Amino acid sequence: MTATDAIFDPRTTLARADLAEQGLEGIVRADVHRAAQAMRCATPMADIVDASGQTVDQLVFGEAFDALETLQDRAWGQARRDGVVGWVDRAALSDGVVLPRSRVTALDADLPPNALVADDAFSPVGEFETDPLAFAERWLGVPHRLGGRTPKGTDCCGLVQQALYACGRAGPRYADEQAELGRAVSRADARRGDLVVWLHPGQGPWNGHSAFLLDGDRVLHATGHHGAVAVEPLAEALARYAADGFEAPVFRRL
Structure with a gap:
């Protein structure tokens, strides 16, 4: 494995074989390197999907998105x-990034928690x-949704x-x-x-499960x-994830 291979994670590296972000030139090999265009989420939420169309994450209002290609x-x-x-x-994005002055904290607001707003609302x-x-x-009772991180649906890592x-x-x-x-x-x-985290190598981007330890006997998770x-x-969680092939969990003090 080369040094370049070691740092290249397609989940979080803005690069493909044909195109990569300009700052990765000399680090990640691609046919073309160019600068990304700064944009922001202009809708309450917007799915981020992979090449197959599966939701892998979400933007919430006001968050920046650096667009490298528009098709x-x-x-x-x-x-x-x-x-x-x-x-x-593309319809969920606006050009440019606005400096936020406030952020949403309530779960029942028109915008999701941690949305970034330019006024003092x-x-x-x-x-x-x-x-x-x-x-x-x-968030107790919020529906489970793979790739989600809003009160309309969240997965385990989105909740954390x-x-x-x-x-x-x-x-x-x-x-x-x-x-x-x-x-x-x-x-x-x-x-x-x-945090209690069970890892499961081989699941692609979804390579584990995360939960909060509520007390010595219970976890809170999506x-x-x-x-x-x-x-x-x-x-019960330990038994189920062991049966599903997950590794023994790690416990992390934040």
Whole structure:
């Protein structure tokens, strides 16, 4: 494996064999390198889909999207907030990026939580929640949706990501990235608010499952098994993910 191969993750690297972002010239090989166009999400939410059309992430209002290619009604580029690469409906994007002054905090607002707004209609940018788990608990009952991260539907990593954003922390999109957050703790030392991450190599972009430890015996997570954000006994989750071929979970203190 070359040094270039080692850093190239197609989920989060704005590059293909035929086209790559200008800043990757000399790092990632492509036929053409060019500058991306700064854009922003102008609808409450917009799906980011991969080449097969599967939703892998979402933009929420005000988030920046660096578009490298526009074909008909779609734009291919990278979400600036979490680095995810994919296709977005061009009609959901506006040119340029606007400096936000406030962010949405409520789950029942017209815009999703952590949407970025240019006026003072919501909570000032720079004022954050203090407890990711407490924020995540407000999502109980939200439907499970693969690739989602809004109250209309979220997956496990989207829930963790949104809770971290609400607290002013970096929120990577995928389980393997979330498994590197904070510091490792043993299961015996794990406590409320720690992350529990099961990894499953070979699942493509969906290579694991993330949850919050609610207490010593329960987890809070968005799960397809329950079809929603739910509280589940840790023992039941451990047994199910082991049966499905996941590795033993890691516990991370944020």
